[in-house]
Amino acid sequence: MAVKDLREWISLLEEEGELARVKTEVNWDLEIGGVLRETMERQGPALLFENIKDHKDTACIKLFCGSLATFPRVTLMMGLPKDTPYKDLIQVWRERVKKPIKPAVVDAAPCKENIVKGDDVDLFQFPTPHWLKFDGGRYISTFHGVITKDPDTGWENVGMYRQVIHDKSTTSMAVAQGQHIWMHWRKYRAKGQNLPLAVAIGWDQTLPAVAAAPIPEGVDEWDIMGALRQEPVELVKCETVDLRVPASAEIVLEGEVITDKETFKNDGPFGEFTGHYGLPSMRPVYKVNCITFRNDPILQGTLEGLPSTEDHRLCSVSHSAMVWNLLEEKMIGITGVNCDPSTAYTNTIVQIDNSYYGQVQQVAANIWGSKITLDVGKNIIVCDQDVDIWDLNRVFWALAYRVDPTRDLIQYPGWIHALDPIVHIKDRLGPGGNKGTRLLIDATKSIDRPRADEYGGGRFALVAYPDDDTMNMVRRKWDKYGIKV
Numbered sequence: 001m002a003v004k005d006l007r008e009w010i011s012l013l014e015e016e017g018e019l020a021r022v023k024t025e026v027n028w029d030l031e032i033g034g035v036l037r038e039t040m041e042r043q044g045p046a047l048l049f050e051n052i053k054d055h056k057d058t059a060c061i062k063l064f065c066g067s068l069a070t071f072p073r074v075t076l077m078m079g080l081p082k083d084t085p086y087k088d089l090i091q092v093w094r095e096r097v098k099k100p101i102k103p104a105v106v107d108a109a110p111c112k113e114n115i116v117k118g119d120d121v122d123l124f125q126f127p128t129p130h131w132l133k134f135d136g137g138r139y140i141s142t143f144h145g146v147i148t149k150d151p152d153t154g155w156e157n158v159g160m161y162r163q164v165i166h167d168k169s170t171t172s173m174a175v176a177q178g179q180h181i182w183m184h185w186r187k188y189r190a191k192g193q194n195l196p197l198a199v200a201i202g203w204d205q206t207l208p209a210v211a212a213a214p215i216p217e218g219v220d221e222w223d224i225m226g227a228l229r230q231e232p233v234e235l236v237k238c239e240t241v242d243l244r245v246p247a248s249a250e251i252v253l254e255g256e257v258i259t260d261k262e263t264f265k266n267d268g269p270f271g272e273f274t275g276h277y278g279l280p281s282m283r284p285v286y287k288v289n290c291i292t293f294r295n296d297p298i299l300q301g302t303l304e305g306l307p308s309t310e311d312h313r314l315c316s317v318s319h320s321a322m323v324w325n326l327l328e329e330k331m332i333g334i335t336g337v338n339c340d341p342s343t344a345y346t347n348t349i350v351q352i353d354n355s356y357y358g359q360v361q362q363v364a365a366n367i368w369g370s371k372i373t374l375d376v377g378k379n380i381i382v383c384d385q386d387v388d389i390w391d392l393n394r395v396f397w398a399l400a401y402r403v404d405p406t407r408d409l410i411q412y413p414g415w416i417h418a419l420d421p422i423v424h425i426k427d428r429l430g431p432g433g434n435k436g437t438r439l440l441i442d443a444t445k446s447i448d449r450p451r452a453d454e455y456g457g458g459r460f461a462l463v464a465y466p467d468d469d470t471m472n473m474v475r476r477k478w479d480k481y482g483i484k485v
């Protein structure tokens with residue numbers, strides 16, 4: 001049974017010893033960011049801050065953070081045994097997303113227990129942290145779902161795009177070119193209209209997990225949340241916009257993004273997933289016209305920055321699964337994908353059966369030719385099946401001995417992520433994109449090398465490791481050796 005809302009999720013974490021309630025007063029200004037970072041460094045529990053400076057009697061006094069900052073908690077979100085390894089989580093994600101489950105629309109909606117509109121809207125009622133020292137403000141909605149609709153097809157998209165508070169009813173939103181919300185924004189702008197938009201914060205954790213995942217265009221993310229939690233998402237209509245949100249969400253913002261570029265506001269810097277600050281840029285403004293929330297609502301957020309944090313661990317699972325499914329659809333012989341959390345998926349490691357010439361190049365062409373590369377794979381490393389791609393020691397070994405720099409490093413010029421710090425500020429194209437170069441590293445045993453008797457009839461020196469017969473015998477007899485490990 002999936003949990004029905006954030007409160008059930010917090011209770012589950014508490015039962016599992018995966019939650020700390022922080023009752024000591026903490027400052028929303030930098031201290032919360034520090035406490036969360038230190039907790040993540042120690043692979044500690046999720047945190048529920050219950051005593052936040054300046055938020056003793058605001059409409060919202062609680063903040064929940066670090067929810068999915070460890071693989072065991074991502075595992076719990078998927079209803080699996082806590083010790084399921086990262087690699088197996090990827091497989092479960094891959095299979096579940098192939099069987100979407102449609103949402104249900106319900107009447108009973110705890111998220112409507114409180115409704116605030118017009119001049120009463122006040123974003124400062126929520127304990128939004130100033131996460132990092134050089135952030136350009138208080139970033140609300142850092143771990144949430146942003147809902148928009150395609151005006152022509154009715155396709156509803158749920159994505160994760162962060163927002164900074166400008167005043168009590170406006171924020172701005174940083175969106176990379178090519179994101180689904182960007183497509184919707186352009187359509188409304190072409191019609192001379194603003195973009196209706198809702199933000200849902202605090203629900204079953206499949207909400208942020210799917211919002212941040214590279215789900216293909218036209219696929220309804222509500223269906224994918226249903227697939228992941230294996231139960232339909234219960235949705236309710238918004239009050240002031242023609243959009244739907246999870247009925248038991250903690251907090252819902254409703255409003256519109258102004259499409260007139262003259263109204264853009266400066267947004268940033270912000271401590272980004274690359275592990276560096278993103279630069280300030282002019283961004284579209286979101287005017288919040290209505291906020292609905294549960295009684296005693298809980299705000300949820302996360303601290304981004306130097307890998308690996310919560311978003312890196314969570315997204316490594318979803319991104320690896322989605323890249324693997326994409327490659328499987330386009331070609332044959334893919335046996336593993338690791339969108340490496342320690343490099344924020346910029347290094348994407350792919351394992352192939354190395355069965356035909358050109359397979360390595362096809363991997364890169366398929367990833368770089370898809371929207372998925374907005375999130376992953378500036379550098380793609382392709383390895384053989386005898387390299388455990390989820391073990392970076394083994395990947396380093398392959399880089400050391402299976403790469404000939406004159407032929408195996410392939411540069412692909414064009415564009416790279418707008419937030420990639422390798423491009424100097426003076427050379428940037430603007431907030432949306434960066435000119436830059438991608439890299440394919442062919443770390444396979446090249447298939448066009450001639451076979452040789454000295455290689456046991458193969459194309460490459462044999463790996464020096466005890467043979468299978470010996471190892472199987474040793475493992476069978478293991479208990480008899482009296483070696484305690």
Ligand SMILES: Cc1cc2nc3c(=O)[nH]c(=O)nc-3n(C[C@H](O)[C@H](O)[C@H](O)COP(=O)(O)O)c2cc1C
Pocket residue numbers: 142143157158159160161162163173174175176178179180181211212213214215302304311315374375
């Ligand atoms: C914590 C977090 C914050 C994010 N913030 C942004 C953002 O501000 N802008 C953006 O374009 N993508 C951001 N992303 C990445 C998108 O969520 C991701 O690309 C997702 O696939 C977008 O949804 P879409 O595919 O429906 O457009 C963020 C991801 C995470 C995990």
Ligand SMILES: [Mn+2]
Pocket residue numbers: 157158159180215216217221
């Ligand atoms: Mn989408």
